[in-house]
Amino acid sequence: MTISVRVFAMLREALGASMIHVEVPENCSTRMLVDLLVKAFPSIEPVHNVIRVAVNDEWASWDTLIAAGDDVALLTPVSGG
């Protein structure tokens, strides 16, 4: 299935896009998604270890499975305020 992944801040700049469409296998976990994206886009390798994933506006764990139509976002350490 194809999913859309939103990225922000330094990830958005490293990828040169605010949303990317990626083909993932069925039963793809957030961990698999991040590994797959880092492989596909080496420009985000330097921040690989700090990426966290949100699904449908909620923090997701590494074994959360992604379903078609989910709103997936990759987040780096936040720095608001």
Place this chain on the structure above:
Amino acid sequence: MTYFWIDISAEPISPDKVWSYLAASEGGGINIFVGATRRLTQGRVTVRLAYEAHESMALKEMASLAESAASKWDVLRIAILHRTGEVSVSEPSVIIGVASSHRAEAFAASRFLIDELKISVPIWKKEIYEDGETQWKDAKWERP
């Protein structure tokens, strides 16, 4: 019953408007914290910050922090406003306001809200320095 005003805005945010909102609570303790763009960071001159948010998630997290504060302290009104886009030196990037009957709750809830916002709300800042160089703030996750 606690009233909340939660917003993320690309337009300037106003401490005056937050004051009016909180004063309408008729509470006796009103605390407003304003976070602004700092000019000097370790000797380096910043001219402005650029903020970016995962807006839908950030609004949800901010509302959840307000609910959490309202369950911990007896407060009447809470305001949490955050800017996106470019914010020049001295301009507010974040405003936290709490109205309560007495000052202790207003101080405690405000402190909790700004500290938690910085830890858990998906917003990012980029420094834009005097010499034109830019840099996303080098942050770390505060929680496992």
